Structure formats: structure tokens, C-alpha cells
Amino acid sequence: MPIVSHDAQLDELVARARAEYAERRPTSAHLAARAAEVLPGGSTRSVLDFAPFPFRVAHAEGARLTDVDGHTYVDLLGDYSAGLLGHRPESIRRAVTAALESGWSFGATHRDEIRLAELVCDRFPAIDQVRFTNSGTEANLMAVNLARHATGRDEVLVFDGAYHGGLLYFGAGGEALQAPFRFHRCSYNDLDSVDTVLREHGDRIAIALVEPMLGAGGCIPSRPGFLEGLRARCERAGVLLCFDEVMTSRMSAGGAQQRLGLRPDLTTLGKYLAGGLTFGAFGGRADLMAAFDPAAGGSLTHGGTFNNNPVSMAAGVAAMEHELTADRSERLFVTGEHLRRRLDEALLDTPVSASGWGSLLGLHPTRHEITRPDDLRAVDGRLRELLFFGALERGCYFAPRGYLALSVELTAADLDRFVDAVTQAASDLPVTVGA
Ligand code: PMP
Numbered sequence: 510m511p512i513v514s515h516d517a518q519l520d521e522l523v524a525r526a527r528a529e530y531a532e533r534r535p536t537s538a539h540l541a542a543r544a545a546e547v548l549p550g551g552s553t554r555s556v557l558d559f560a561p562f563p564f565r566v567a568h569a570e571g572a573r574l575t576d577v578d579g580h581t582y583v584d585l586l587g588d589y590s591a592g593l594l595g596h597r598p599e600s601i602r603r604a605v606t607a608a609l610e611s612g613w614s615f616g617a618t619h620r621d622e623i624r625l626a627e628l629v630c631d632r633f634p635a636i637d638q639v640r641f642t643n644s645g646t647e648a649n650l651m652a653v654n655l656a657r658h659a660t661g662r663d664e665v666l667v668f669d670g671a672y673h674g675g676l677l678y679f680g681a682g683g684e685a686l687q688a689p690f691r692f693h694r695c696s697y698n699d700l701d702s703v704d705t706v707l708r709e710h711g712d713r714i715a716i717a718l719v720e721p722m723l724g725a726g727g728c729i730p731s732r733p734g735f736l737e738g739l740r741a742r743c744e745r746a747g748v749l750l751c752f753d754e755v756m757t758s759r760m761s762a763g764g765a766q767q768r769l770g771l772r773p774d775l776t777t778l779g780k781y782l783a784g785g786l787t788f789g790a791f792g793g794r795a796d797l798m799a800a801f802d803p804a805a806g807g808s809l810t811h812g813g814t815f816n817n818n819p820v821s822m823a824a825g826v827a828a829m830e831h832e833l834t835a836d837r838s839e840r841l842f843v844t845g846e847h848l849r850r851r852l853d854e855a856l857l858d859t860p861v862s863a864s865g866w867g868s869l870l871g872l873h874p875t876r877h878e879i880t881r882p883d884d885l886r887a888v889d890g891r892l893r894e895l896l897f898f899g900a901l902e903r904g905c906y907f908a909p910r911g912y913l914a915l916s917v918e919l920t921a922a923d924l925d926r927f928v929d930a931v932t933q934a935a936s937d938l939p940v941t942v943g944a
Pocket of ligand 1 (some may be wrong): 674
């Protein structure tokens with residue numbers, strides 16, 4: 510473990526890591542310059558951008574990504590959870606190809622949207638009825654507006670560090686574009702902060718939006734009793750509770766709600782449930798969803814050209830019927846728990862620790878206990894970057910911020926390689942003294 514005594518030395522290490530990365534990827538460098546001409550920041554999905562420039566993928570297969578410069582990586586990022594099934598799973602490829610044969614833009618209804626809705630409603634205990642969207646962001650925006658309509662209240666309770674989509678981000682870094690609702694931020698895993706907000710504003714709050722595990726906020730699991738306490742408080746205050754299960758739906762066949770035995774009023778979904786194709790959904794209590802049913806007196810409309818896109822719907826049916834069995838969901842959950850325990854041991858003598866729940870993991874250059882995003886604010890971003898480059902140069906890819914979403918395609922040998930790579934990268938991190 511190198512010791513650096515000055516802040517500037519840490520900057521030098523980062524500059525060297527970036528330069529070595531860049532030198533090995535001339536084609537990606539060239540494409541980054543081209544992209545920057547027409548895409549602001551060279552990107553159309555901010556999270557994928559990192560300095561000096563992101564590598565560009567040429568091919569994906571199973572749990573492997575190959576970039577345009579010929580480097581192959583074990584993919585532990587799993588497209589931020591959308592890639593749970595790995596790359597190009599055969600049954601999804603077949604379903605998509607068959608759907609394309611029948612046409613992909615009907616402007617009319619079809620069978621697969623019914624089947625996918627049946628599969629979703631059967632699986633998730635708190636979803637009686639569901640509507641599809643194109644993304645998790647849209648699903649959450651719809652859930653918030655449905656709750657505002659149902660309660661006649663306007664305001665929204667959220668948690669610090671939460672990510673509910675491109676327009677619903679409550680983290681610290683960067684300037685977020687925010688949907689124009691009045692938000693009340695509480696502290697994750699802290700019911701006192703919920704009590705304070707409900708006491709003051711409860712009668713104006715329509716919905717509490719919560720991730721059963723803070724995902725983008727650092728893979729911080731909910732503490733025992735936190736979600737139960739939130740459920741009870743929402744009930745008392747007449748606030749609708751929405752679980753954003755865009756990430757945590759992978760915790761069992763019926764999501765985190767099934768694993769925890771909790772019943773939110775509304776649930777939002779996204780990511781992998783359509784086999785990796787564009788997808789989002791919101792659903793919940795039939796009496797609430799009836800707002801979209803004119804026959805039941807509902808007055809809300811819900812548009813979206815691609816809501817029932819035949820290709821996404823067919824991929825979703827194939828994913829849920831053939832790939833995402835209860836057994837497989839359980840195995841993936843156990844694999845993640847086991848991997849985290851291995852990391853805890855392997856990283857013991859390094860400055861890095863692992864957080865998370867099931868198959869979603871966070872790697873953080875800190876040894877402090879992490880129960881809320883504040884616990885991560887002091888982490889030096891340069892150490893995160895060195896850890897990222899250290900693992901990448903050893904052939905393992907995860908998010909620069911240290912986020913991992915396991916796919917079912919990862920083998921035991923892949924995970925061994927990853928544990929070795931991250932342990933070496935963590936052991937190489939400098940310890941700063943006197944900075
Ligand atoms: N909610 C959560 C918990 C998420 O993690 C994400 C995406 N990372 C979203 C919502 C937004 O989903 P999408 O990117 O499909 O808009």
C-alpha cells in the first residue's frame with residue numbers, strides 16, 4: 510500500500526491512471542472527440558461518462574463486454590441492473606426476432622401487453638393492476654401524479670441520496686434537474702426524520718417514495734424496522750407509500766416487497782424485467798389504478814407511444830416466463846450475499862469495504878459503517894477513481910462510483926477473478942498521511 514504524504518501526490522496517481530487508460534484506448538479516444546461535437550459532454554446518458562473518456566463497446570456476450578480497442582471485461586455492472594440476464598440471452602433474442610416478424614409499431618393493442626401485465630400482477634404481491642412506461646423515471650413520475658390525484662394533496666416525501674430517475678434525483682453531486690413538485694427530504698433509515706416531516710407537513714403530502722435499498726445512493730440497505738415503520742406512519746398520515754423497486758425487484762421473484770413481507774400502495778418497476786429492453790411500469794392497489802379506467806369513473810389518461818411496444822412486451826413475456834424463475838432469482842440473491850461476505854474478508858486489510866443487499870453491491874474506499882448517504886460524503890472521489898481503474902485494468906468493469914449489479918451469466922470463475930482484481934486494486938490504494 511503506497512503512502513502519499515501530499516494531496517498533490519494523489520492527484521498525480523489519478524492523472525497517471527487516466528493517462529495509462531487513455532493510451533491503451535486510441536479508438537475510444539477518437540470516438541469520444543467525435544461524440545463531443547454532437548452530444549454535449551460526448552454522452553446521452555450522463556452516468557456513463559467518466560474522465561478521461563468512457564470506453565465504447567463493440568460487442569457484448571454473456572457476462573463479457575468487448576470495447577472498440579479490443580479489451581474484454583468481465584461485466585459486473587450489468588447495465589446498472591437492466592442486464593440481469595446477461596448479454597443477448599437466447600430466449601429473449603428469439604422472442605424479439607419473432608416479434609419483429611409481426612411488426613413493431615402497431616398504434617393498436619395486442620396480446621403480449623396483457624400477458625406481461627398478468628405476469629407482473631401475479632408476481633408482485635402489492636400490484637393488482639399495472640401500466641407500462643418506457644423507463645423507471647416515467648413510472649415514478651406517473652406514480653407521484655397518481656397519488657396527487659388520489660389524495661388531493663400535492664407534496665412528496667423522499668429520502669436524501671435517493672435516485673428515482675433523471676428528474677427525481679436527491680443526491681449531493683451535480684445539479685439535478687428536478688420535476689417541479691414540493692419535496693420534503695428525510696434521512697434514510699431514520700424514522701425520526703420522517704416523524705418530523707409528517708408532523709409539520711403530513712396533511713399536504715400525497716406520497717412517500719422510497720427505495721427498499723438506496724441504490725444509486727451507495728447500495729445502502731434499509732435497516733430492519735425502517736420500512737415497516739414507514740408503512741405504519743404513512744397509513745396513519747393518509748400518505749400513499751410507493752416502493753421504487755426499479756432496482757430491488759430483483760431481490761426475489763416478487764421483489765423486495767415479497768422478501769420483506771411488506772405491502773406498499775404503489776410499486777414502480779423498470780430495468781431488467783423486459784429482458785434488457787426499454788421498460789418501466791407502475792402499479793398497485795386496484796382502487797388507485799382505477800383512476801385510469803373510464804368504466805370505473807376514472808378520469809386520468811396515461812399516454813406514451815411506446816408504452817405497449819410489441820418488442821419490449823414480447824421480451825418481457827419471454828424474460829418472465831422463461832428466465833426469471835423464482836429459483837433463479839433466489840440463487841442470484843444468495844450469490845450476491847455470498848460474494849459480499851467474501852469481499853468483507855478479502856478487503857479486511859485494505860481501505861475498501863462492500864455494502865449492498867442481494868445481487869446489488871457497492872464498493873467504497875472507507876471502513877466506516879454505512880447506513881445513510883452522509884456516511885459516504887467524506888469519501889475521496891480520487892480513491893474511487895483509482896479503485897475503478899485498478900479493477901478495470903485487471904479486466905473487471907463496474908461503475909466508477911463503485912456500483913455492481915450481478916447478472917446470472919457470471920460464473921464462479923468470473924467472481925473469483927473479480928475478488929482478486931478488486932482486492933489487488935484496493936491494496937494498491939494509497940494511504941494519505943499529513944495531507
Ligand atoms: N428508480 C431507481 C431506484 C433507479 O435505480 C433508476 C435507474 N437507475 C430509476 C428509478 C430510473 O429508471 P430509468 O433509468 O429507467 O429511467
